[in-house]
Every structure is written in structure tokens, then in C-alpha cells.
Amino acid sequence: MFQLIINGRSRTCAPGQTILEVLRDTADDVPVLCADRRLTPIGGCRLCLVEIKGQTRPVAACTTSVADGMEISTHTVEIERLRRTQLRLLARDYPRQAFEDDSSNAFCTLIRSYGLESEVIGTAHPELIDDSHPCIHVDMSQCIHCFRCVRICEELAGRFVWRAWNRGDQTSIRPADGTNLRDSDCVSCGACVDTCPSGALIDKRDLQLAVPTTEVRTVCAYCGTGCELHVATNQSSVISVRPVVDAPVNKGHLCVKGRYGWEFVNAPDRITEPMIREGQQWQRVSWEHAIRFVAERLQATMDQWGPDAVGILGSARATNEENYIAQKFARVVIGTNNVDCCARVCHAPTAAGMKLMLGTGAATNSFDDIELARTIMVCGANPRENHPIVGDRIVQAVRRGADLIVIDPRRIELADHATLHLQPRPGTNIPLLNAMAHTIFQEGLHDPAAADHIDKWPDFQNFLSDYSPAAVADVCGVDAELIRAAARLYATQKPAMCFHGLGVTEHLQGTEGVMCLVNLALITGNIGRPGAGVNPLRGQNNVQGSAHMGCDPGILTGSVPLAEHRARFEAAWQAPISSRPGLNLLKMMDAAEEGKFKALWAVGYDIGLTNPNTESTLAALRSLDLLVVQDLFLTETARLAGTVFLPACSSVEKDGTFMNSERRIQRVRKAIEPRGESRTDWEIMCQVAGAMGKAKHFAFQDAEEIWNEIRSVWPAGAGITYARLENGGLQWPCPTEDHPGTTILHKEIFADQNRIKLRQIAFLPTPEQTSDEYPLLLITGRALYQFNAGTMTGRSSTAQFQPEDAVQMAPADAERLGIGEGEFVRIRSRYGEIAIKATVTTAVKAGELFATFQSADVFLNRLTSRTRDRFVQTPEYKVTAVRVDPVGSTVSIAE
Numbered sequence: 001m002f003q004l005i006i007n008g009r010s011r012t013c014a015p016g017q018t019i020l021e022v023l024r025d026t027a028d029d030v031p032v033l034c035a036d037r038r039l040t041p042i043g044g045c046r047l048c049l050v051e052i053k054g055q056t057r058p059v060a061a062c063t064t065s066v067a068d069g070m071e072i073s074t075h076t077v078e079i080e081r082l083r084r085t086q087l088r089l090l091a092r093d094y095p096r097q098a099f100e101d102d103s104s105n106a107f108c109t110l111i112r113s114y115g116l117e118s119e120v121i122g123t124a125h126p127e128l129i130d131d132s133h134p135c136i137h138v139d140m141s142q143c144i145h146c147f148r149c150v151r152i153c154e155e156l157a158g159r160f161v162w163r164a165w166n167r168g169d170q171t172s173i174r175p176a177d178g179t180n181l182r183d184s185d186c187v188s189c190g191a192c193v194d195t196c197p198s199g200a201l202i203d204k205r206d207l208q209l210a211v212p213t214t215e216v217r218t219v220c221a222y223c224g225t226g227c228e229l230h231v232a233t234n235q236s237s238v239i240s241v242r243p244v245v246d247a248p249v250n251k252g253h254l255c256v257k258g259r260y261g262w263e264f265v266n267a268p269d270r271i272t273e274p275m276i277r278e279g280q281q282w283q284r285v286s287w288e289h290a291i292r293f294v295a296e297r298l299q300a301t302m303d304q305w306g307p308d309a310v311g312i313l314g315s316a317r318a319t320n321e322e323n324y325i326a327q328k329f330a331r332v333v334i335g336t337n338n339v340d341c342c343a344r345v346c347h348a349p350t351a352a353g354m355k356l357m358l359g360t361g362a363a364t365n366s367f368d369d370i371e372l373a374r375t376i377m378v379c380g381a382n383p384r385e386n387h388p389i390v391g392d393r394i395v396q397a398v399r400r401g402a403d404l405i406v407i408d409p410r411r412i413e414l415a416d417h418a419t420l421h422l423q424p425r426p427g428t429n430i431p432l433l434n435a436m437a438h439t440i441f442q443e444g445l446h447d448p449a450a451a452d453h454i455d456k457w458p459d460f461q462n463f464l465s466d467y468s469p470a471a472v473a474d475v476c477g478v479d480a481e482l483i484r485a486a487a488r489l490y491a492t493q494k495p496a497m498c499f500h501g502l503g504v505t506e507h508l509q510g511t512e513g514v515m516c517l518v519n520l521a522l523i524t525g526n527i528g529r530p531g532a533g534v535n536p537l538r539g540q541n542n543v544q545g546s547a548h549m550g551c552d553p554g555i556l557t558g559s560v561p562l563a564e565h566r567a568r569f570e571a572a573w574q575a576p577i578s579s580r581p582g583l584n585l586l587k588m589m590d591a592a593e594e595g596k597f598k599a600l601w602a603v604g605y606d607i608g609l610t611n612p613n614t615e616s617t618l619a620a621l622r623s624l625d626l627l628v629v630q631d632l633f634l635t636e637t638a639r640l641a642g643t644v645f646l647p648a649c650s651s652v653e654k655d656g657t658f659m660n661s662e663r664r665i666q667r668v669r670k671a672i673e674p675r676g677e678s679r680t681d682w683e684i685m686c687q688v689a690g691a692m693g694k695a696k697h698f699a700f701q702d703a704e705e706i707w708n709e710i711r712s713v714w715p716a717g718a719g720i721t722y723a724r725l726e727n728g729g730l731q732w733p734c735p736t737e738d739h740p741g742t743t744i745l746h747k748e749i750f751a752d753q754n755r756i757k758l759r760q761i762a763f764l765p766t767p768e769q770t771s772d773e774y775p776l777l778l779i780t781g782r783a784l785y786q787f788n789a790g791t792m793t794g795r796s797s798t799a800q801f802q803p804e805d806a807v808q809m810a811p812a813d814a815e816r817l818g819i820g821e822g823e824f825v826r827i828r829s830r831y832g833e834i835a836i837k838a839t840v841t842t843a844v845k846a847g848e849l850f851a852t853f854q855s856a857d858v859f860l861n862r863l864t865s866r867t868r869d870r871f872v873q874t875p876e877y878k879v880t881a882v883r884v885d886p887v888g889s890t891v892s893i894a895e
């Protein structure tokens with residue numbers, strides 16, 4: 001520790017800090033305008049000057065490191081005079097009117113604290129106002145040239161939207177491409193607004209809405225990254241959202257959805273009263289009536305068809321507590337194991353493949369390993385759009401020197417930062433990843449320590465002999481030398497960290513694709529080590545939690561097999577649990593089509609729009625006797641076939657926990673009162689359970705009570721109490737209350753001779769092959785501004801950046817088919833037909849297309865097939881053979 005003297009008093013501090021860091025939040029704190037703890041200090045504003053004994057001139061506290069024995073004075077007469085002069089210069093140019101309208105920002109606060117109010121005499125410059133962006137108001141006449149916007153865009157977001165034009169007095173900050181903000185490369189993350197100290201950049205909502213009265217720390221309700229937020233409210237609405245600076249995942253950063261995607265909470269078409277459908281009309285009913293109705297109809301279905309004709313879908317958008325209740329409801333009230341969630345359609349293959357090979361079906365490492373990795377491999381995931389905080393952290397790691405391998409048929413934005421970009425034909429991960437393993441052995445690049453511990457090592461090498469890079473190059477459409485280069489990089493520049501997404505899992509061989517990635521990590525020793533591992537980028541905010549709580553027919557809470565743990569749960573729940581295997585979502589749909597499955601309760605999951613092969617989904621939904629939809633909005637599922645609608649609370653209206661991609665449990669906190677009559681998902685389910693005579697199993701007073709029951713049946717989560725979560729999240733395994741949680745799994749793996757088994761995965765091409773009639777391959781997936789079915793993002797003002805679905809098409813295909821940018825096309829597959837807008841881009845290869853699936857106007861899933869993963873039935877959303885024809889811009893296809 002260093003000894004310092006600050007303003008005559010001794011202090012100790014850790015070495016390696018700047019003077020500003022030591023002073024911050026103490027009585028000796030100094031003013032500063034250009035610093036932000038998320039940014040590299042530049043010593044630009046000259047306000048944090050301090051005197052150091054023995055030095056002739058004052059130094060900037062933000063750029064000077066502490067040294068042992070330093071004597072620092074922070075508020076001498078001379079320094080305060082310098083500060084006042086500096087502020088006076090800035091005040092002279094700051095618009096008087098802006099100061100009078102709102103002087104709550106950091107700069108104006110400082111002006112007031114130095115008594116310089118009367119010296120704010122600048123004039124407004126209307127030409128410096130840019131009102132083009134839906135959420136961000138720009139008025140550069142309030143700019144004080146601290147460059148925090150320019151720097152944060154670069155240093156946090158890894159983008160270069162803002163630029164300082166000209167020099168000295170003439171300096172002005174404008175988008176780097178010279179346009180307005182809306183038309184620039186801005187991705188609307190709001191980081192520049194968050195850091196701006198002078199009101200030059202502000203959220204429009206802050207301008208328009210009432211002053212917030214409370215602020216609550218909670219977790220984002222969009223993707224599985226798990227960013228923490230400060231939600232500012234006036235009790236009934238969310239006014240603004242800011243990132244939590246010391247949050248372990250997002251570290252003061254957010255993406256557009258987390259920051260601006262909250263208008264849905266107060267959307268005028270949000271449904272906040274229960275409804276029952278009578279013919280084509282939805283009738284409002286009381287809660288009492290709705291609950292009785294659901295209870296009676298469920299009971300009637302069970303009586304007539306048996307409990308296995310009923311199923312429940314938990315919601316990956318809802319809390320762990322609520323998903324625990326959903327699966328307990330299925331098992332205890334209905335008496336079936338027919339319970340599932342949207343993990344089925346995204347990362348069920350990951351959970352299955354990793355569990356089989358490593359023993360745990362979850363990310364092996366943490367996001368903090370990104371900064372430790374020497375190589376990062378991203379396979380079939382598009383994190384700059386779908387997990388932007390992860391994507392941005394990857395870009396920063398690359399800027400600091402890490403190598404990046406991107407494996408994606410499309411030239412996703414991350415490819416611009418990659419050392420190597422491999423563009424396999426969709427559906428050919430297996431031969432590609434096998435060929436990487438082949439090269440690793442061929443060139444002796446495997447980890448020698450791993451070889452000693454890996455079972456059937458020679459068999460595996462033999463198996464790979466059919467998968468040389470040269471042998472697979474044509475099938476994959478990737479140059480053999482590029483495959484070898486990727487293998488060399490991954491195997492030698494260690495630690496190498498792998499991230500994967502739906503480009504791996506949503507295939508006929510999804511589970512096997514994941515196993516190929518695990519093979520690669522094992523043979524190179526990239527498991528159980530910092531900066532390494534196999535890491536799925538999980539989809540929804542709580543999809544990892546939803547399945548882990550037991551919303552999966554084959555597993556119980558804690559992700560344990562039903563068959564082995566049934567008795568333990570029967571004892572804990574004091575209720576029998578069926579031993580009959582349950583149906584997963586896709587099997588429920590099949591059984592419904594066959595007339596064997598009669599009632600479904602879908603909690604926060606719009607399967608009508610998002611399930612594959614709409615024709616079969618519709619047939620299934622319409623054959624049900626009872627379809628209960630529990631959501632915030634009248635989803636397509638409800639519109640198409642709903643019987644009852646139960647209005648649920650959104651995440652800002654309730655307490656609970658979410659589990660992110662890296663196994664981190666974090667507290668979700670109520671920020672506003674439930675809208676209208678909406679209720680939390682757990683309360684609704686417990687009330688129906690009560691009406692069905694099972695009240696004693698569902699007698700919970702609050703979310704914490706449910707959580708404590710979860711802890712009692714889940715040993716690896718037993719140490720995670722709500723009290724501990726007050727201080728931040730905890731990653732399981734965390735078996736005891738003094739356990740710190742686990743950031744890296746499988747640290748002991750190479751010590752155990754029997755644990756490691758490689759899998760020989762033979763390639764099985766998908767039946768979705770192109771033909772003369774269907775000559776193109778369609779990939780489906782997502783883009784930045786909309787989230788899945790668009791129910792929430794579609795109601796936000798940033799929806800205008802992606803108002804409708806579009807299909808990306810290569811220039812060569814567009815030219816051949818006579819299709820221009822923005823024109824409507826008709827896409828036909830073997831299963832259905834849609835009309836959609838085309839966008840012509842070199843991001844996709846000729847012969848391949850990519851489309852999003854957010855809207856019912858397009859209903860993209862009419863095109864997708866019934867092909868599924870061989871092990872866990874995840875739909876093959878990623879490959880469909882199609883043909884495209886121009887239709888002109890007026891055609892719309894009616895249902």
C-alpha cells in the first residue's frame with residue numbers, strides 16, 4: 001500500500017490508481033468534466049488539477065498515477081482560481097436559455113457551485129440542433145468539448161459514430177460520416193448520452209416526461225446477456241433507463257433495447273384485463289371468473305382425455321420463480337410432464353450436447369473471460385446485433401490484440417474485425433468443425449496433456465481421416481487452407497474462447513454441432529481454463545433459468561433428470577409426480593395435430609408466430625379445446641386460436657430473479673406498480689392451482705418464498721439467497737451461503753481420466769437441399785432493432801429503424817431475378833409462401849438469403865420446414881430451400 005498525504009491528512013491507497021480514482025467519492029474529491037470511469041483519461045478539461053509537493057506546476061488528477069509518499073493539495077486558492085477561470089471560459093459560450101431551462105446536468109451544477117450563473121451568456125445555435133433520432137436529442141451549442149461522446153462510442157461501443165471536426169475554437173462534434181445522427185452508423189446504444197455532462201446529448205424522453213421520483217436497480221428483460229439497469233420511474237411509468245456502471249456484465253454499457261426499449265410497458269394496446277373469447281369477440285371478464293374458467297376447463301380436459309392431453313409452456317421472459325411455479329403446476333396440479341419453454345427452439349441442443357460431454361449443459365466460462373482470451377471464435381452467432389454488450393466486448397478485445405475467428409455464412413459485422421472469416425454453406429458445421437479437428441491432429445497442434453486424459457483418442461483420430469479440409473472444402477464451400485488456418489489459430493493462440501449461437505443449434509445436427517465444438521475445446525485443452533471454454537450465447541433474458549427450473553419434460557429443478565430425481569421431488573413437494581415421459585413443445589404440436597393433445601397454457605411465448613412451419617402450427621393450435629395465453633399483448637397465438645387471455649405483469653412490475661448466459665442469478669426488482677389489473681405470472685398460476693384444489697402446494701406470499709423453495713430442491717443453488725443478491729449476482733454452482741459462486745466450470749476436467757470422451761460425429765446432410773424449383777437456401781434469424789416476435793421492441797420508437805421484416809439477397813441473385821433494393825418479392829418453399837421486402841447486400845453469398853421473423857404481416861415461418869434436430873427436436877430454422885420471384889411493391893398475401 002502507498003502512503004499519501006492529502007490536504008494535510010494521511011491516507012493509504014493501493015498502487016496503480018490515478019489520483020482522481022483515489023479522491024473520488026471522498027471529501028477531497030475534485031471537479032472534472034472530461035473523465036468517466038469507463039474511459040481512458042485524457043486530462044482535457046483542466047478542472048481536476050491538483051498540486052503535488054515538489055512539483056512546480058499543477059497536474060491533472062485523472063492522468064497522474066499515485067506514488068508512495070505523495071503530498072497532494074486539491075483545493076488551494078491558486079487551483080480554485082484556475083478552475084474558476086476554466087469554467088468561466090466554458091460558461092461564456094454556453095447558451096443562456098439552455099441554462100435557464102434545465103441546469104441539472106453536471107456542467108451546469110458545477111457552474112452553480114462556483115457561483116458563475118451570471119456568466120453563462122452564450123447564445124443558442126439552432127443550426128447545431130439535430131432532432132433526427134427518435135430517442136436522442138442533439139444540441140451541440142451546449143457542447144463543452146470534453147469529447148466524452150466521441151471517446152465512449154469508440155472505447156465502449158467499439159464504434160466511431162462521433163467525430164470532432166476542425167480544431168481549436170472551430171471544433172464541432174458531428175457524426176463521422178457527416179450526416180445527421182439518424183442516418184449515421186449510430187446503433188442507438190445511448191452511451192454518448194449517458195456520458196455527456198452538459199446536456200448537448202440527451203434522451204428525448206427526459207425532455208418530454210415528468211421528472212422521475214424513484215430509481216430501481218434491476219436486470220434487462222431482453223436477451224440472455226443479463227445487463228443491469230437503473231430504471232427511473234414516476235411510479236406509474238418508466239421514464240428513463242441507464243446502465244449500472246459497476247455491473248459485472250455490462251460495466252456501464254447497454255444496447256438500444258435495454259436503454260430505449262421500454263415504451264411497451266405503457267403501450268396503449270397493452271392488455272391489462274382478463275378476457276375470454278366468444279366466437280370472434282374477446283370479452284372482458286373479472287379475474288375471479290377467468291381463474292374459475294381456466295380451472296374448470298383444465299379439469300374437464302383432464303377428466304375427459306387424461307392429464308397428458310394438457311401441457312404448459314413456461315416463459316423465458318419471466319422469472320426463475322415463475323418458471324419454477326409453471327413446471328410445478330404441470331407436475332403437481334395437472335399430473336403431467338408436458339412442460340417446456342423456448343429453450344426447445346434455441347439452445348436445447350447446447351444443453352443436451354454439453355451435458356452429455358461435460359456433465360453440465362451451460363456456459364463453461366464467464367463474460368469476463370473475453371478480456372483474457374488470446375483467440376475468440378464465434379460460430380453461428382451474431383453478437384454485435386443479438387448480444388451487443390458481448391459483441392462490443394469482443395470488438396474491444398480484438399482492438400487490444402486478440403485474434404478473432406468468425407464462422408458464419410453471412411458477412412456479419414463482427415467479420416469486419418476478424419482475423420479469419422469462414423463462410424460455410426448453411427447446415428455444414430459438422431464437416432467444417434471435424435476438418436478443424438483433423439488439421440489439429442495432422443499438424444500435432446493438440447494439447448499433449450489433454451491427449452493423456454482423453455478416452456478413445458486414436459479412434460477419434462481414425463474417424464477424422466474422412467474429414468480432411470480438402471475433402472470437405474466443396475461441401476462446406478470454404479477453402480481448405482482457410483479451415484487449416486482457423487484450426488491453427490484456435491489450437492495455438494491459447495487460451496481460445498468459443499461462443500456459439502443458433503447457427504450451430506437450429507439444424508438437423510444441432511446437438512452434434514455443439515458436440516463438435518466441445519471436441520475442439522477438449523483436444524486443444526481449452527476447457528476449465530480462464531479465457532477459454534465453450535459458451536452458448538443464450539437467447540432470452542431468462543431462457544437459461546426457465547429450462548433450469550424444470551420447464552423441460554425430462555428434467556426437474558436444477559437441470560436433473562426426472563427419472564433419477566422423481567422420488568426426491570415427490571418428497572419435497574409432498575405430491576406424486578408422473579413417471580410417464582412428457583412431451584416437449586414440438587411433440588405437443590404433433591400430438592395436437594393427431595387429436596391427442598387438447599389443452600395448452602402458453603405463458604409469455606408466441607408460438608403461433610415463432611414456431612416453424614406455420615401450416616402445421618395452425619393445424620395444431622386450432623385443434624385444441626383450450627388455449628390459455630398469458631401475456632402482455634394479444635399475440636398471434638392468442639389471435640389465431642386463443643380461448644382465454646390472462647394479462648401478466650412485465651419485468652419492471654415484479655420481483656424475482658433471472659439467470660443469464662453465464663449462469664449468473666441476478667435480482668429483478670419491481671420499479672412500478674402492475675399496469676391495470678395485470679398480475680405476476682406466479683400469482684396467476686398459484687391462483688389457478690388453488691382453484692383446482694392444490695392451494696397448499698402453492699401457498700407463496702412473495703417471490704422470495706418461492707426462491708427459497710427452489711434453493712431447497714437445487715443443491716447447486718442453495719447458497720444463493722436474496723440477501724446475498726443485494727450485493728450483485730452469483731454464478732452457480734454456489735452450494736453454500738459462504739461459497740463465492742463459480743466463474744469457470746470443469747477446472748478439474750483434465751485430472752480425471754474417465755471424464756473426457758470425444759464424440760465421433762458423422763455428417764448427415766439436411767433434407768432441405770436446393771433443386772431446380774427451389775434453387776436458393778434461406779437462413780432465418782434476427783437483427784439489432786427488433787426482438788423475436790417484436791411485441792416489445794415493435795412498440796418502441798426505435799422500431800422505425802427496422803419497421804418490417806426484410807430478406808437479404810446478394811447482388812448477383814437480385815440482378816438475375818430483376819429485383820431492386822426495397823422491392824417486394826414472393827418467396828416460396830416446399831411448405832408455404834410469403835411476400836417480403838428485399839434488401840440487396842454483399843453480406844450474403846449468392847445462392848443464400850437471410851430473413852428476419854418479427855412480424856405477422858410477413859409470417860416468415862410459413863416457409864420453414866418440419867425438420868428438427870435429431871436429439872432434442874429443435875427446429876431447423878436455419879436452412880430452407882426456396883425460390884424467389886419479383887412481385888412488384890403492391891402485393892400482399894392474405895392469410
Ligand SMILES: Nc1nc2c(c(=O)[nH]1)N[C@H]1C(S)=C(S)[C@@H](COP(=O)(O)OP(=O)(O)OC[C@H]3O[C@@H](n4cnc5c(=O)[nH]c(N)nc54)[C@H](O)[C@@H]3O)O[C@H]1N2
Nearest residue numbers: 380381382386426427501502503539781782784786787788
Ligand atoms: N436484437 C435481437 N437480439 C436478440 C434476439 C432478437 O430477436 N433480436 N433474440 C434473442 C434470442 S431468443 C436468441 S436465441 C438469440 C440468438 O442469437 P444468435 O444465435 O446470434 O441468432 P441468429 O441471428 O438467429 O443466428 C446467428 C447466426 O447464425 C448464422 N448461421 C446460419 N446457419 C449457419 C450455419 O450453418 N453455420 C454457422 N456457423 N452459422 C450459421 C446466421 O447467419 C446468423 O448470423 O438472440 C437473442 N437476442
Ligand SMILES: Nc1nc2c(c(=O)[nH]1)N[C@H]1C(S)=C(S)[C@@H](COP(=O)(O)OP(=O)(O)OC[C@H]3O[C@@H](n4cnc5c(=O)[nH]c(N)nc54)[C@H](O)[C@@H]3O)O[C@H]1N2
Nearest residue numbers: 317342346604605606610630631648780781788789791877
Ligand atoms: N424463423 C425463425 N423462427 C424462430 C427463430 C429463428 O431463428 N427463425 N428463433 C426461435 C427462437 S430462438 C425463439 S427464442 C423464439 C422466440 O419466440 P417468442 O418467445 O414467442 O418471442 P418473444 O417475442 O420473445 O415473445 C415472448 C412473449 O412474452 C411476452 N412477455 C414478455 N415479458 C413477459 C412476462 O414477464 N410475462 C409474460 N407472461 N409474458 C411476457 C411478450 O409480450 C411476448 O409476447 O422464436 C423462434 N422462432
Ligand SMILES: [Mo]
Nearest residue numbers: 342346539540
Ligand atoms: Mo431464442
